[in-house]
Structure formats: C-alpha cells, structure tokens
Amino acid sequence: MNGQPSVLEKVFAFVDERVGLKTLQAKMLNEPVPGGSRWAYVFGSCLLFIFIMQAVTGILLMFYYVPSADHAYASTQYILHEVDYGWFLLSYHFWGSTAMVVMVFAHMSQVFLWGAYKKPREMVWLVGLALFGLVMAFGFTGYLLPWDQRAYWATTVGVEIMDKTPVVGDFIARFLKGGPTPGQMTLSRFFVIHVMILPAALMGLAGLHLFLFRKAGPAGPFQGSVEELKAKTDYFFPRQVWKDVVAMAAVFFTICSLAFIEPVVLLEEATPDPGDYHPEPEWYFLFLFQMLRLKIFSGEFGQFLAGVAIPNAFLLLLAALPFIDRNPERNIFKRPIALVGWIVVMAGILIITVSAIINREFLD
Amino acid sequence: MQPKLKSKVRCTDREVGEVTRIIVDPLSREVSHIVVGRNGAGVPERQIPASTIQAVTDDTVELRAPSSELNQFPVFRRDEYVTTHEVEIAHLEDHLHVQPGEVLVPLPELERNVKRRTFFTNLTHAIGALIALPLVYPVLRYLMKPMYAPFDNRWLKIGNVNRIKADDVGVQFKFKKAVKEAFMPEADVDKNVWVLKASPAVLEEVYGSKDMEFRDHTGGVIWTNKRDVPYVAYSGKCPHLGCGYKWRNVPKLGRQIFLCPCHLSIYDSSGKVLDGPAPRPLDPVPIRVAANGDIEIIDVEYKAGTKVQTRIV
Numbered sequence: 001m002n003g004q005p006s007v008l009e010k011v012f013a014f015v016d017e018r019v020g021l022k023t024l025q026a027k028m029l030n031e032p033v034p035g036g037s038r039w040a041y042v043f044g045s046c047l048l049f050i051f052i053m054q055a056v057t058g059i060l061l062m063f064y065y066v067p068s069a070d071h072a073y074a075s076t077q078y079i080l081h082e083v084d085y086g087w088f089l090l091s092y093h094f095w096g097s098t099a100m101v102v103m104v105f106a107h108m109s110q111v112f113l114w115g116a117y118k119k120p121r122e123m124v125w126l127v128g129l130a131l132f133g134l135v136m137a138f139g140f141t142g143y144l145l146p147w148d149q150r151a152y153w154a155t156t157v158g159v160e161i162m163d164k165t166p167v168v169g170d171f172i173a174r175f176l177k178g179g180p181t182p183g184q185m186t187l188s189r190f191f192v193i194h195v196m197i198l199p200a201a202l203m204g205l206a207g208l209h210l211f212l213f214r215k216a217g218p219a220g221p222f223q224g225s226v227e228e229l230k231a232k233t234d235y236f237f238p239r240q241v242w243k244d245v246v247a248m249a250a251v252f253f254t255i256c257s258l259a260f261i262e263p264v265v266l267l268e269e270a271t272p273d274p275g276d277y278h279p280e281p282e283w284y285f286l287f288l289f290q291m292l293r294l295k296i297f298s299g300e301f302g303q304f305l306a307g308v309a310i311p312n313a314f315l316l317l318l319a320a321l322p323f324i325d326r327n328p329e330r331n332i333f334k335r336p337i338a339l340v341g342w343i344v345v346m347a348g349i350l351i352i353t354v355s356a357i358i359n360r361e362f363l364d
Numbered sequence: 365m366q367p368k369l370k371s372k373v374r375c376t377d378r379e380v381g382e383v384t385r386i387i388v389d390p391l392s393r394e395v396s397h398i399v400v401g402r403n404g405a406g407v408p409e410r411q412i413p414a415s416t417i418q419a420v421t422d423d424t425v426e427l428r429a430p431s432s433e434l435n436q437f438p439v440f441r442r443d444e445y446v447t448t449h450e451v452e453i454a455h456l457e458d459h460l461h462v463q464p465g466e467v468l469v470p471l472p473e474l475e476r477n478v479k480r481r482t483f484f485t486n487l488t489h490a491i492g493a494l495i496a497l498p499l500v501y502p503v504l505r506y507l508m509k510p511m512y513a514p515f516d517n518r519w520l521k522i523g524n525v526n527r528i529k530a531d532d533v534g535v536q537f538k539f540k541k542a543v544k545e546a547f548m549p550e551a552d553v554d555k556n557v558w559v560l561k562a563s564p565a566v567l568e569e570v571y572g573s574k575d576m577e578f579r580d581h582t583g584g585v586i587w588t589n590k591r592d593v594p595y596v597a598y599s600g601k602c603p604h605l606g607c608g609y610k611w612r613n614v615p616k617l618g619r620q621i622f623l624c625p626c627h628l629s630i631y632d633s634s635g636k637v638l639d640g641p642a643p644r645p646l647d648p649v650p651i652r653v654a655a656n657g658d659i660e661i662i663d664v665e666y667k668a669g670t671k672v673q674t675r676i677v
Contacts, residue, residue: 026450032390160605174511180676217454271554274608278625293627298641
C-alpha cells in the first residue's frame with residue numbers, strides 16, 4: 001500500500017465519474033424498509049430470481065430445441081436423453097415454472113393480507129396483476145412446446161375455452177392455433193409468444209413494477225406505532241438483501257431437488273388421437289379444468305361462465321380492489337371481509353383442485 | 365414554513381449561528397431536526413429537534429430555548445447520517461423545501477414559442493402514426509394467413525364393417541389423414557372416428573325422420589347420410605371441448621356409453637348427452653359403405669362447445 005490507487009480503482013473511478021455508480025449503488029441499496037426487514041418480504045425478489053433462471057435455462061434449451069411439428073418432440077427427447085445434463089436443465093425449467101406460480105400466489109397473498117395494494121400503491125398492484133397474467137400465459141404456452149400428448153391436449157382444450165369468449169373468441173382461437181385445428185402453425189405461434197413476446201413483456205412490466213414500487217416506497221408492517229416502526233427501520237441492504245438471498249438459495253435448491261427426484265418424462269408424441277391418455281392440464285389450471293366438469297357449468301353458457309366469465313370477473317375484481325376498498329386500515333385482522341374472502345378463494349381453489357385429483361381414480 | 369439552509373438561528377435572547385444542515389425523518393418525510401453551526405471556531409454543531417423551533421421566517425429560525433440551554437442539545441455527528449442523494453426515499457422531494465431558492469437555467473430563445481412546441485409535438489405523433497398505420501393491415505394479413513383454411517371434403521377409407529360384431533356398440537376406427545400444412549412436408553396425422561351399426565331405434569334417435577345433409581363453406585350440400593343406412597360414424601372429437609372420448613362399459617349404469625375423460629361428458633350410442641357438461645350430441649360425419657363393406661368417411665370437424673354445429677374443417 002503506497003497510497004497510489006490501483007488499476008482497478010482507477011477503472012472504477014473512471015466509470016463512476018461518467019455513470020455515477022456509487023450513487024446508483026447507494027440508491028439501490030439504501031432504501032428504508034419501514035419496521036425493518038422481514039421474511040414476509042422475500043417473495044418479490046424470489047420471483048425475479050426464478051424468472052432470471054427460467055430465462056437462462058430457456059435460452060440453453062433453445063440450443064437444441066426445434067419448434068417444428070416433426071422435430072419438436074424428437075429434439076426434446078434428444079435434450080432429455082442424449083445431451084449431457086439436458087434432463088437437468090429441462091427439468092429445472094419445468095419445476096421453475098411451477099415454483100413461479102407458487103411464488104406468485106405467495107407474493108399476491110402477502111400483498112393482499114398486508115393491505116399493501118391500498119393507496120398510494122394502486123399502480124404497483126395493477127402492474128402486478130398484469131404480471132400474474134403473463135406468468136400464467138408463460139405456463140400455458142410453454143406447455144405445448146415439447147409436443148407430446150400432454151402438450152397437445154392441454155392446448156386443444158385451453159384454446160377451445162378461449163374460443164368461448166363472446167364475439168372475438170373464434171378469432172382469438174384461430175389466431176392462436178394458426179388455423180382451425182392445432183398443428184405446426186400453433187407450435188410456431190406458441191413458440192414465438194413463449195420465447196419472445198412474453199419475456200419482453202415481462203421484463204418491461206417487471207421493470208415498471210419495481211419502479212412504481214420504489215416510487216411509492218415499501219408499505220411496511222400493518223400495525224405498530226410510528227415510534228416502534230422508526231426504531232426497527234433499516235435499509236434494504238444488508239438485512240433484507242440477506243433474507244432475500246437465503247430465500248433464493250432455498251428456492252434454487254428446492255427446484256434442483258425436484259428436478260432430480262421427479263425429472264421431466266415425455267408422453268407419446270402429440271397426435272389428434274389421444275389413445276389411452278386422459279388429458280389433464282398443469283396443476284395450476286386443474287381447478288379451472290375441474291370447474292368445467294361441474295353440472296352447473298354445462299352447456300354453451302355454462303362453459304362461458306366457468307371458462308371465461310368467472311376467471312375474468314375475478315381478475316377484474318382484483319384490479320378494482322384498491323378502488324373499492326378505500327379504507328386506509330391495513331391490519332388484516334381488522335378487515336374481516338378481506339380475510340374471509342382470501343380464505344374462501346384459497347380453500348375453493350384447493351378443494352376443486354383436490355377433487356380433480358380424486359376424479360383421476362374414477363377414470364382408471 | 366420549513367427552515368431553510370443558511371437561515372440565522374435566534375434563541376430567545378440572542379442570535380447563536382446559522383442552519384448548516386437539515387435532518388429529515390425517512391418515514392414521515394418531515395423535517396425532524398436542524399443542525400446549528402455556532403459562531404466561532406471549534407464550537408461543535410448542535411442538533412436541535414424541530415419541536416424546539418418557535419417560528420420560521422424567510423431568513424431566520426427562532427428557537428424556544430435561551431442560548432444558555434443550547435449546549436444541552438446533542439452534538440451533531442455526521443457519520444450517523446447519509447445524504448438524500450445516497451438513499452431512496454419515495455416522494456422525499458415533495459415534502460422538502462429547504463433549498464434557499466430555485467436553481468435556474470435560461471430557456472433558449474428558440475424554445476419560447478409555445479405554439480411551435482405544440483405543433484412539433486403533434487407533428488411527431490403524426491409522423492409516428494404515418495409509419496405505424498400503413499403497417500397494421502399488412503401485419504394483420506401476415507399473421508392471419510393460415511387462420512381460415514378451406515374445408516377438406518376428401519373421402520377417406522378407414523376400414524371394413526366386418527370389424528363390427530354387435531349392434532349399437534361403439535367401435536373405434538383409427539385412420540391416417542395426409543395433411544399438408546403450410547411449408548411442412550405432407551405428413552400422416554393419426555385420427556379416429558367411432559362407428560356403430562345402429563339398431564332401428566338408435567337410428568331413429570340419430571336422424572329423427574330426416575336424412576342428414578353435410579354442407580361446404582358455400583352452403584352447397586356435399587353429401588347426405590340416408591337415415592335408412594345403419595352405419596353411423598361419430599367424429600372422434602368430443603363436442604364439449606375437443607378431447608378424445610372412449611366407449612366404456614360402466615357396471616354402475618349397467619350399460620355401455622361414450623365417456624370423455626376430460627370433463628366427464630357421457631353419451632349413449634345414439635350420441636345423445638346422458639350426463640356431463642356437453643352442450644350437444646356427438647357429431648355424425650358423412651359415411652358411405654361400399655358393397656364389400658369398406659367404410660369411407662369425410663373427416664368433418666365442428667367447433668366444440670357450442671349448441672349448434674359450426675363446421676371448421
């Protein structure tokens with residue numbers, strides 16, 4: 001140490017002078033978290049982490065995957081059985097999508113229960129809902145790409161459900177399928193939506209989500225006096241960053257374990273003849289699938305109700321939530337309707353999903 | 365009014381120095397303290413809570429305390445604070461008015477004509493629209509190219525009636541259909557229909573008192589299933605949401621039925637909905653049986669999930 005700055009320090013100083021790295025870093029890390037860091041705040045960071053890993057594994061899968069009806073299945077099998085660690089990357093990508101959906105539910109539930117969607121965070125909530133839609137769209141489009149029986153039938157049924165949208169349904173269904181029935185055009189379209197359109201949209205909206213979140217500031221706990229909150233307040237770095245990173249590691253190792261224990265296995269190649277296969281969608285669409293089995297949702301109107309009207313009405317209700325619920329009270333234990341509503345929705349989804357699983361026995 | 369930097373600080377008895385710094389509460393975003401620099405070298409700066417401030421004018425801050433009590437306030441420690449540039453506090457600037465005044469730069473001469481600014485804004489949008497609008501139609505046509513294919517009215521041979529052993533029993537006939545999709549090489553696609561040799565009662569259920577006509581997209585009749593021909597073929601696609609259904613023996617019902625495993629629609633051998641969410645009966649397709657028993661069909665497909673049949677293939 002002779003007091004002279006090292007080359008590295010000079011380079012850093014050079015960049016800092018032009019870009020303002022130190023200020024940028026300070027602004028990123030020094031955000032007061034009212035009431036201090038908490039494990040309950042890790043879900044958003046985890047979602048970002050999962051998305052980045054999905055992007056990385058997704059790009060790696062594209063080195064071998066061919067989005068054509070006569071090669072999609074073979075190239076996916078090649079990834080699974082021939083390419084070194086291909087099975088791992090594909091299985092990670094598969095379980096990553098499941099983790100994403102689980103984490104979205106956790107994140108939304110936390111924000112809902114903490115009353116963090118209320119003024120002044122309405123815009124953060126709205127953009128978050130759009131991101132939720134994107135995550136579901138990712139799941140739906142990605143499902144088709146391996147072009148096995150599961151893929152083909154989940155898509156067939158899913159698109160038929162969209163077809164039930166009034167006026168534009170037929171156009172949407174044909175547009176997505178690229179024709180009257182699923183085929184090469186469907187695969188091409190789902191592929192470009194999955195690997196280009198949705199990632200671009202997600203990056204843009206996630207950026208906006210973070211920007212709006214920073215603009216409004218974190219909501220903090222829903223109870224506690226100003227003095228208590230102030231005494232516990234710290235910055236995003238290091239305690240919250242630490243909790244976030246630990247949670248990310250936990251997510252990472254969970255996904256890895258699932259990829260090892262339950263690696264992806266493809267069914268037969270896709271064909272319009274289902275053979276002995278009983279079509280079923282991914283677990284997070286199971287409740288919708290099961291709802292369509294119910295007698296009250298039979299017939300043309302019933303399908304529209306269960307497949308289009310109810311899900312969209314629910315999303316609309318969520319979007320309208322901060323504008324309907326204008327009471328500034330954030331404590332969930334003082335918001336009985338919100339608490340009961342959350343329990344009913346979660347229990348409802350759980351019960352319908354479980355009944356779909358029980359129905360499997362009846363079919364075999 | 366918020367205290368300003370450089371304002372004189374006056375105790376109840378005399379002036380003691382000036383405001384050197386202002387401290388803000390990060391949660392309430394209100395001024396919580398002022399830091400008072402004292403006249404004279406080596407005198408430490410003191411940190412005075414906002415509650416001690418009596419009044420604030422344009423250039424002075426009056427305190428409630430006499431100058432003799434000033435030393436009871438804590439000494440200001442710079443390392444216990446960060447500047448507002450080093451921390452991200454939402455809407456901080458909306459709450460703070462501590463600058464001595466506005467900091468200005470001159471508006472260039474050419475920027476002072478408001479009318480032209482509006483004109484250029486509108487022109488920018490107009491040029492944007494000029495670039496985007498002509499693209500809408502070609503892009504839409506480009507994307508819509510494969511969406512509406514003409515119907516395929518070819519007769520396809522699917523097998524022989526000698527496979528059917530009993531009346532009113534669903535028998536699955538799998539067949540290959542050569543499909544040429546866009547740029548892809550022609551490929552055989554696996555498809556299936558369910559054929560049954562219908563008893564007169566079932567035939568009556570299927571056709572009623574009329575023959576069944578099948579139409580092209582122009583509305584022209586391409587084939588008529590005569591109601592006295594006992595062989596009926598159902599499209600392999602469930603009219604509920606397009607899954608593939610099965611002929612199953614259900615001991616509980618004491619009979620055989622068509623069952624779709626997706627959403628559990630149940631049909632009898634005449635295609636009538638017995639239970640489940642399906643909005644219409646199974647879809648019969650054009651069928652003809654040659655003298656030697658060879659069955660041919662036209663692979664007609666209808667939109668699933670609607671009460672009325674809408675042909676899509």
